[in-house]
Amino acid sequence: MGLAGNTLVLMTALPSPPSQGQDASEALLLGRLREGDDAAFDELVRLAGGRMLAVARRMLHREEDAQDAVQEAFLSAFKSLDRFDGRSQLTTWLHRITVNCCLMRMRSQRRRGGPERSIDDLLPTFLSDGHQTRNTAPWQPDAASGIERTEVRDLVREKIDELPEAYRVVLLLRDIEEISTEETATALGLSVNAVKTRLHRARQALRTLLEPHFVARETP
Amino acid sequence: MTSPQNPPPPPQPPRITTPDTSRRPYITCREVLDFVMAYLDGELTPEQKHEFERHLAVCPSCVNYLETYKATVRLGKQAMHDPDEPATGNVPEGLIKAIREARRHQA
Numbered sequence: 001m002g003l004a005g006n007t008l009v010l011m012t013a014l015p016s017p018p019s020q021g022q023d024a025s026e027a028l029l030l031g032r033l034r035e036g037d038d039a040a041f042d043e044l045v046r047l048a049g050g051r052m053l054a055v056a057r058r059m060l061h062r063e064e065d066a067q068d069a070v071q072e073a074f075l076s077a078f079k080s081l082d083r084f085d086g087r088s089q090l091t092t093w094l095h096r097i098t099v100n101c102c103l104m105r106m107r108s109q110r111r112r113g114g115p116e117r118s119i120d121d122l123l124p125t126f127l128s129d130g131h132q133t134r135n136t137a138p139w140q141p142d143a144a145s146g147i148e149r150t151e152v153r154d155l156v157r158e159k160i161d162e163l164p165e166a167y168r169v170v171l172l173l174r175d176i177e178e179i180s181t182e183e184t185a186t187a188l189g190l191s192v193n194a195v196k197t198r199l200h201r202a203r204q205a206l207r208t209l210l211e212p213h214f215v216a217r218e219t220p
Numbered sequence: 221m222t223s224p225q226n227p228p229p230p231p232q233p234p235r236i237t238t239p240d241t242s243r244r245p246y247i248t249c250r251e252v253l254d255f256v257m258a259y260l261d262g263e264l265t266p267e268q269k270h271e272f273e274r275h276l277a278v279c280p281s282c283v284n285y286l287e288t289y290k291a292t293v294r295l296g297k298q299a300m301h302d303p304d305e306p307a308t309g310n311v312p313e314g315l316i317k318a319i320r321e322a323r324r325h326q327a
């Protein structure tokens with residue numbers, strides 16, 4: 001299943017992210033950028049590039065793709081500086097542009113590996129009377145006891161990667177990048193309700209994938 | 221399958237003047253699981269929320285599902301925002317150079 005939506009709207013056309021205001025140093029930097037100060041562009045890359053690269057690495061798998069997406073994001077931002085209205089922080093604006101560049105790159109790539117798993121295989125199942133087919137067991141209290149934290153991290157990432165792409169991307173945008181439902185819907189060409197449905201199913205599917213690793217062991 | 225859908229109500233002393241609501245059917249596990257996100261997001265009406273919680277009160281399996289659903293969301297956030305991987309880490313010098321050169325070509 002590919003990403004939905006035929007037209008990807010540029011982040012510059014999306015609703016402004018929640019405003020946290022601009023601080024004085026950011027306003028100064030923005031002024032220098034608009035004057036074409038070369039050093040200011042390098043400064044911006046060093047200031048915001050690390051965070052943008054982290055976003056791209058979360059969304060794309062290959063380091064090369066992540067760096068390419070960040071480069072595209074900066075170039076797109078440089079071209080659009082005049083349209084940055086200052087209602088949000090510069091770094092927040094760059095975050096949105098980075099997400100958009102990653103989405104474009106994801107759409108142009110076929111998912112590596114074989115055919116995707118159906119989301120239906122990962123959703124809860126019910127009997128005809130509406131009961132769960134099997135009871136849900138509790139998880140370990142901290143959902144990770146006995147497992148190293150880095151192991152948990154790697155396991156969860158691996159399971160997120162196993163989600164069908166159309167669901168993985170919604171989970172990444174909503175839960176991880178904390179982009180609003182409305183913005184996610186616009187970026188993916190979906191309705192708000194479709195985003196909500198996909199997010200819920202993505203979480204349910206991830207829960208199913210994690211369950212065998214976290215379900216509480218029965219006490220003897 | 222032991223999950224109660226319409227478990228017998230607990231014994232209640234007879235109240236002649238109070239309408240008997242204990243026989244009202246419970247919503248199903250399917251309905252509860254379908255509306256977990258809406259419940260957590262506070263999007264259910266007061267009546268829906270009441271019915272949702274009335275089911276939870278008699279269905280440990282759905283309580284477990286709700287808790288593990290919340291744990292899943294939390295684990296996802298923690299895994300993708302690992303404090304050992306600072307969000308503002310160094311940008312590779314090669315990338316800075318590539319962006320600088322691309323910008324000059326763009327100009």
